[in-house]
């Protein structure tokens with residue numbers, strides 16, 4: 238496939254591998270994983286799509302107004318993005334139209350250094366297999382000049398489908414596209430995505446694996462590595478909105494799914510219903526605070542990996558099998574070593590083409 242380079246390459250912090258052929262990107266990432274984990278992977282799965290694969294993009298708003306992504310290595314500076322190869326041409330059009338809307342209405346972007354301004358983020362969520370699209374506008378406070386219905390009409394007049402618009406109010410110091418208060422402007426709080434035979438709800442405040450095209454492979458790999466016979470009880474820590482909970486519940490006797498974020502736990506409950514799954518106990522709690530006395534454990538922590546407290550508890554509980562799903566092989570390598578387990582099987586899945594990031598699934602045994 239021929240290389241595509243966007244006009245922001247080199248400045249934007251989004252894709253630092255855009256100038257490398259895809260095979261080279263993958264080779265480099267696989268080499269890094271092998272060095273970190275000291276194991277030969279039994280499978281390497283490239284992404285079926287190398288551009289326009291993300292189901293969610295969080296664009297940051299800044300004074301100007303600018304709207305785009307962080308400058309490489311500078312979280313406080315914003316590249317005013319006109320084109321991006323990660324989500325879709327429609328997502329580009331929505332973001333560029335929103336910048337115009339901000340200009341027309343005098344809506345200031347958020348100044349992250351002085352903590353002043355109105356618009357903090359514009360997120361676009363897309364169901365890649367359903368064609369649904371949710372726009373999430375995160376503001377510091379409500380303002381009558383926002384005119385989100387007017388914005389909806391402007392986008393629709395270009396023929397782009399919008400299923401939902403959600404307003405989020407985020408007055409916190411945490412600088413991410415999440416909001417403590419949500420208001421439905423149009424449509425409903427979630428959109429739908431289909432992965433194989435499973436249906437998932439995508440919600441502005443809940444985590445979802447960002448590449449819809451590699452997710453079926455991730456699920457199938459996780460199931461085949463854990464190799465359940467049907468009657469087992471599985472403890473799943475960091476279960477999010479239930480991406481792995483649902484297929485594992487179909488393969489096991491019972492799943493105890495532990496997730497600390499209330500919105501993700503709420504969406505997980507809805508996802509279970511939607512997929513007619515009943516043998517799951519959902520626990521909204523920190524993984525560090527639950528009993529770990531189970532033989533089969535699934536871990537899928539954030540990039541920072543496991544806390545030392547959780548590692549110590551797992552060392553004591555000594556599960557027979559641990560499936561460790563990770564988007565950061567560095568913390569995964571550290572955690573596996575601290576847990577005192579060995580990698581029995583390893584699969585590498587490229588969830589993140591054009592970037593140095595990579596996903597790994599490791600089956601651990603004592």
Ligand SMILES: C[S@@+](CC[C@H](N)C(=O)[O-])C[C@H]1O[C@@H](n2cnc3c(N)ncnc32)[C@H](O)[C@@H]1O
Pocket residue numbers: 444445446474475476477478479480481495496497498501522523524525537538539540
């Ligand atoms: C990488 S995501 C994985 C979610 C899910 N497994 C999936 O595939 O969609 C990590 C999840 O861990 C949750 N989380 C972070 N720290 C946690 C903790 N200490 N205890 C439980 N959940 C936690 C986050 O809210 C997030 O939903």
